[in-house]
Amino acid sequence: xxxxxxxxxxxxxxxxxxxxxxxxxxxxxxxxxxxxxxxxxxxxxxxxxxxxxxxxxxxxxxxxxxxxxxxxxxxxxxxxxxxxxxxxxxxxxxxxxxxxxxxxxxxxxxxx
Amino acid sequence: xxxxxxxxxxxxxxxxxxxxxxxxxxxxxxxxxxxxxxxxxxxxxxxxxxxxxxxxxxxxxxxxxxxxxxxxxxxxxxxxxxxxxxxxxxxxxxxxxxxxxxxxxxxxxxxxxxxxxxxxxxxxxxxxxxxxxxxxxxxxxxxxxxxxxxxxxxxxxxxxxxxxxxxxxxxxxxxxxxxxxxxxxxxxxxxxxxxxxxxxxxxxxxxxxxxxxxxxxxxxxxxxxxxxxxxxxxxxxxxxxxxxxxxxxxxxxxxxxxxxxxxxxxxxxxxxxxxxxxxxxxxxxxxxxxxxxxxxxxxxxxxxxxxxxxxxxxxxxxxxxxxxxxxxxxxxxxxxxxxxxxxxxxxxxxxxxxxxxxxxxxxxxxxxxxxxxxxxxxxxxxxxxxxxxxxxxxxxx
Numbered sequence: 008x009x010x011x012x013x014x015x016x017x018x019x020x021x022x023x024x025x026x027x028x029x030x031x032x033x034x035x036x037x038x039x040x041x042x043x044x045x046x047x048x049x050x051x052x053x054x055x056x057x058x059x060x061x062x063x064x065x066x067x068x069x070x071x072x073x074x075x076x077x078x079x080x081x082x083x084x085x086x087x088x089x090x091x092x093x094x095x096x097x098x099x100x101x102x103x104x105x106x107x108x109x110x111x112x113x114x115x116x117x118x119x
Numbered sequence: 120x121x122x123x124x125x126x127x128x129x130x131x132x133x134x135x136x137x138x139x140x141x142x143x144x145x146x147x148x149x150x151x152x153x154x155x156x157x158x159x160x161x162x163x164x165x166x167x168x169x170x171x172x173x174x175x176x177x178x179x180x181x182x183x184x185x186x187x188x189x190x191x192x193x194x195x196x197x198x199x200x201x202x203x204x205x206x207x208x209x210x211x212x213x214x215x216x217x218x219x220x221x222x223x224x225x226x227x228x229x230x231x232x233x234x235x236x237x238x239x240x241x242x243x244x245x246x247x248x249x250x251x252x253x254x255x256x257x258x259x260x261x262x263x264x265x266x267x268x269x270x271x272x273x274x275x276x277x278x279x280x281x282x283x284x285x286x287x288x289x290x291x292x293x294x295x296x297x298x299x300x301x302x303x304x305x306x307x308x309x310x311x312x313x314x315x316x317x318x319x320x321x322x323x324x325x326x327x328x329x330x331x332x333x334x335x336x337x338x339x340x341x342x343x344x345x346x347x348x349x350x351x352x353x354x355x356x357x358x359x360x361x362x363x364x365x366x367x368x369x370x371x372x373x374x375x376x377x378x379x380x381x382x383x384x385x386x387x388x389x390x391x392x393x394x395x396x397x398x399x400x401x402x403x404x405x406x407x408x409x410x411x412x413x414x415x416x417x418x419x420x421x422x423x424x425x426x427x428x429x430x431x432x433x434x435x436x437x438x439x440x441x442x443x444x445x446x447x448x449x450x451x452x453x454x455x456x457x458x459x460x461x462x463x464x465x466x467x468x469x470x471x472x473x474x475x476x477x478x479x480x481x482x483x484x485x486x487x488x489x490x491x492x493x494x495x496x497x498x499x500x501x502x503x504x505x506x507x508x509x510x511x512x513x514x515x516x
Binding site for chain 2: 030062063064066067070096097098099100103
């Protein structure tokens with residue numbers, strides 16, 4: 008497993024445990040998020056703390072996961088390192104997501 | 120000899136005959152040898168699937184014979200049974216010498232027949248595995264052959280002209296796995312414009328390459344000609360650029376299960392004025408090298424990839440090229456190429472090389488960057504597709 012899921016107060020925190028979010032783990036992310044939604048949670052926080060490198064397949068999986076949560080759901084991201092942030096900026100995806108420097112802050116904003 | 124062939128090795132003629140008879144009865148084609156060397160010759164020349172060997176043969180020890188048999192390179196496994204008096208040899212000793220089984224002499228008919236049944240099962244399993252391996256090898260070879268043909272098809276789509284009205288060009292193309300999700304092209308459009316693009320479909324390999332072929336087909340002036348239509352319908356170059364990428368974004372929207380998007384730089388040069396208008400759809404920033412100052416600068420601040428979001432909007436980057444200025448377009452496979460220490464090639468290194476080689480003719484730059492990135496990578500096998508397009512504005516018509 009390259010992911011850990013913890014559900015607290017109706018929010019699913021999906022933590023990536025792999026160091027590289029690339030083609031080898033991208034399909035698993037979509038599956039994990041899809042399962043979380045099927046189980047009734049559509050408010051998701053993706054925690055990228057352990058991700059050192061993300062490639063185009065990883066980005067594709069994040070966007071697909073975001074699309075899965077739909078209009079009523081919520082999808083935020085926290086703990087991006089500089090390299091990952093650069094990819095989000097290059098592709099203007101930083102304008103699409105609520106991005107938080109750490110999980111606590113993201114959690115507080117989602118609960119507010 | 121194919122099928123279930125057996126070899127009986129031993130000193131005693133009577134035993135050899137008796138064993139042969141029983142093996143024949145069990146469906147084996149049986150041969151006999153009186154010593155180790157003769158047996159090894161038969162195995163080498165004819166091949167057998169089962170060997171029954173006396174622990175003590177004339178010219179070598181049973182252990183030595185078994186070791187020599189096992190060390191020989193053979194296409195199929197040989198099932199080896201040692202025969203010997205229990206008092207003379209411990210079964211464990213026979214097995215550790217490389218045998219599959221040990222039968223004590225005098226051999227009882229029932230023991231031998233039970234052992235032969237077990238040997239047959241193993242031999243059959245072995246044959247099935249060999250057949251499956253042969254099939255896999257055949258399948259692999261035919262897939263590889265097809266991929267080589269596909270790679271040639273893709274290579275043939277790449278531009279072959281390097282001196283066009285107003286611009287000289289060069290490029291680098293290194294697919295990660297025969298065919299690439301990276302693709303590029305450039306061509307004059309009428310007398311006034313020069314169109315160029317480079318794109319990178321998410322992932323790499325066959326699925327990405329097929330998408331890159333489809334996009335190329337949309338843009339190519341001799342097929343769908345999306346570029347020329349956009350220019351015809353939009354008097355302003357910037358509008359024409361945006362119309363093209365928006366059209367692609369509509370056409371290449373994936374569904375929820377597949378998000379095969381691509382990044383791209385698409386641009387148009389006004390050949391007379393040197394004005395270049397381009398859009399950066401999530402692709403690494405184009406680099407402009409000034410002939411006059413020798414300075415290389417990355418242009419643009421990103422943009423949404425194509426095929427990811429229906430509602431994506433695009434903007435353009437404008438710049439002016441004067442004679443001798445160069446424009447470098449490249450894929451992330453170049454920046455993220457790792458050396459043996461796990462360091463990325465990176466944009467800093469690329470910028471400094473572009474500046475360092477500013478006085479070299481453009482004809483040499485393709486090979487130089489090819490060599491540079493291959494050295495950095497440490498081999499010709501790349502993790503991701505690497506591509507680069509170099510344009511030099513000459514202003515000459």
